[in-house]
Amino acid sequence: QAQVVESGGGLVQPGGSLRLSCAPSGFTFDSYGVAWYRRPPGKEREWVARINRADGTITYAESVKGRFTISRDNAKNMVYLQMNALQPEDTAVYYCNAYKWPTEYWGQGTQVTVSS
Numbered sequence: 001q002a003q004v005v006e007s008g009g010g011l012v013q014p015g016g017s018l019r020l021s022c023a024p025s026g027f028t029f030d031s032y033g034v035a036w037y038r039r040p041p042g043k044e045r046e047w048v049a050r051i052n053r054a055d056g057t058i059t060y061a062e063s064v065k066g067r068f069t070i071s072r073d074n075a076k077n078m079v080y081l082q083m084n085a086l087q088p089e090d091t092a093v094y095y096c097n098a099y100k101w102p103t104e105y106w107g108q109g110t111q112v113t114v115s116s
Contacts, residue, residue, distance in 0.1 A: 002026030002105055004096045009110030012086055020081040020110060022096035029072060032100045034079040036070060038092035039109075045095070049081060053100065064090075086114045 008020040022034065033053040039045040049060045049070040058070055069082040079096065093109040 004098050004105050004107040006094060006096045006107045006110040009094060009112045011113045011115065013116050014087055014114055016086050016114070017082070017084045018086065018112060020083065020094055020096075020112075022079040022081075022098075022107065024077060024098060024105070027098075027105075028077050029079060029098060030074055030077075032098040034070075034072065035097045035099065036081045037095045037097060038090075038112075039095070040089070040092040048094070051079065083112070086112075088114045090114050 003025050005023050005025055006020060008018060010018060012018055031053060033050065035050040036048040037045050038048050047061055048064055049068055051058050051070050051072055060068060067083065067085045072079045083090065091112060091114050093111050095109045096107045098105045
């Protein structure tokens with residue numbers, strides 16, 4: 001069964017950095033758009049960043065713009081989310097989503113906790 005697998009979460013102090021990774025299982029990313037979402041505690045899931053499959057266009061939520069960077073390494077078949085200047089409000093479960101209409105895959109998520 002095809003899926004995506006996230007990794008790289010953890011506990012970090014405010015101002016710190018983490019890099020999340022997303023790997024496909026059972027398919028390759030090269031024809032898919034890939035996005036990151038997050039679900040803060042007690043809140044709805046929200047979109048964080050997206051890299052378009054067609055032209056590589058990247059877009060970010062306003063809350064992370066300038067701090068987070070999404071990238072893809074086609075040679076390694078990986079997508080990353082570099083998160084800098086993390087703040088407590090960035091605490092959430094982060095999910096990777098690969099999409100190519102009408103198909104999409106979600107991972108189980110990786111916990112990111114920003115706390116001193």
